[in-house]
Amino acid sequence: MDFNFSPLEKMVQKTARDFCEKEITKIDAYMAEHNDYPPDLLQRFAKSRLLGMDVPKEFGGIGSTNFNLILFAEEIGKTGSTSMLPFFMNNSVAETICYWGTDEMKQKFVPPLCDGSSWASMAFTEPGTGSDPKALTMVAEPDGDDFILNGTKRFISMANKPGCGVFFAKDLSLTGSKKDTTAFIVDKSSPGISFSGHYELMGLDGADTCDVFFKDVRVPKANILGEQGKGFKILLRWIAGERIQQCAAMVGGAQGALEEAARYSKERVVGGFPLGFMQGFTWMLAEMKTKVDACRLMVYRTILLQDQKQPFEVPSAELKVFVVPMAQEVCRMAVQIHGSYGYSKEYKVEKLFRNAMHGGIVASSLEINKTIAGMAYLAGR
Template sequence: MDFALSGESKMMVKAAKDFALKEIEPVTEKIEREDALPDDLLQKFAKARMLGMMVPREYGGIGSSALNVILVAEELAKTASAAVFVMALNNSIAETIHYWGSEDIRQRFIPSLCDGSNYASMAFTEPATGSDPTAITMTAKHEGDHFILNGTKRFITNGHKNGSGVFYAKDETEKVTAYMVEKNTGGYTWSKPWSLMGLAGQGLVDVFLKDVKVSQENILGEPGKGFHILLRWIAGERIQQMAFMTGMGQECLNQSLKFAKERMVRARPMTAMQGFQWMLAEMHASIEACRWWTYRVACMQDAGDDFQIDSAALKLFVVPTIQEVARKALQIHGSYGYCKDYKIERLYRTIAHAGITASSTELQKTIVGSALSRSKDI
């Protein structure tokens, strides 16, 4: 068992730190104000070799690892910016296309996700459901050598930005298939972005497909096997999301330490009081536990092991743990923590999202609990 990061991983962390300071922190206020990310950000990620990290070089990737993606996500997360998800989504969707796609699909869709010219989307949520993929109502009607897709997808990250998306729809057999849909196809329209509590610039839109024609060559994986693709992708997305949470938790501690060292209570810095020292110690221990477990599940993904149950258990632990870290951080800041002038306010709002997206905390309990019940080991 080796807990040391490789030289390459350390370089990635350093590169992510420099990127966050140079490209994200200076524009954070603008992103919050305008609820939009800079147009050139994705290409800057590509230049910094932070896209296509899990796909081979022949498709424009850099053939790195899931571990390095989450190390980058953790470091960028200290900005508490939705910018991290643009990077993470392009990486995880490129990996998914590479894992399941035909050679033709790989060649057509992966390179533009690696060079930052296209935004990837993953579209499964609908107005009536986000947690129950069997209840989706988007239809795909087979006509000759293509399919006609109809229906609405809700809360689709970057659904309005150029590129392609993986859309889940049911054909006449009622089975769910994943289709690669190009966003500039006729009949593809979208709503204005939802206004969110946090994650300014995330760009969540509803997407409306009205008789959208999709070639049968654009089926990702096998027909009727869309759930396998969705569940494996979400499992990977969860690890990235937990890295994002861990990084924000670390920043909560960093900000709290800075504040508590300077803030005087009864003529002494807060850090001199045992009660606050204990809070800081608990925050530190919680974050370390989240960090190492997240790294471990990412390493399972890199080793080709089945990581779906582990990533669900990871989420069950990390979400409430980091939310408690954020609560303590806000408490340490007193009323300043409730003011937008202090970073803790943005961190707290951003941290609130994680129990809902990439499948909810409740569903992780079902995944882990039913796996334990099926287990024959005991």
């Protein structure tokens, strides 16, 4: 595989860096004050042509590649900004609707996701389950040309923002079937939907994550995404793509932590010498860089499979198994190099370390991905 960037890819990377340099400080300042995203955040992304990146132009997208998308994911990951989450969600939900939806769905729901007027959500997780469709308690009951949805979804990003979301429910018209999970595109302003307050998280400061409560919410049957009763397939493909984006951002975060550690190790003088030129710290920096480089190459390999329309669900699980602990360790080592300063919120590595901890539990847990990768390997043997 050739990982030399094309002129277009170099331009995308420069656009991403320029956006982060010009916008992220202002975005993060707003989030620190309001504990929420700026109302015009998605419009800022759209103005820089960072939404709908892998969506065809006829549906309002850029018509680019997933590889270009993760180039931006890595750049925004370096900053430690939680604004990466809406970027991921809008791009991935738009791509998912384009992949599974009818032309009518694409025309109705995708352009607003690309121009930033609609905040996307993806909602499978519930109080009692995060990965098992058999344990879903949200139900969808047919009623004429509609379904009536009742239940609770938990830890749903951007749920209380205006726009659409893909919600998964147990389809009561298919009760008893082995495949009775149906995916619905839902307008989040629909009557009967309410929300909890934001969850306070260890990292991802200001993330808009809450519970969603459905009380007799009416959704047209025309809003069923993909085949009725086969919603879990949609979730598995979406979350495989989300894992790659997440890992790209974690590589960016680890790269940012490495750069911060290298800078500090040159500035910090101990016994008349810069800290970084003491053998123990030099070795730490070498190990950190090697881990970051290896993780980045694995991300590139996996995203190319998606762009080449090859199966990427299992490789994305393998990617997560490798990248998450590596990136977390790099961020931990960066904190260690900073000493007591690394434990202070005045230094960026503290934030990067906290953010890195989300990788083991968000976008499917590390243990589930080990199961996916291990069972797939055994089956292939």
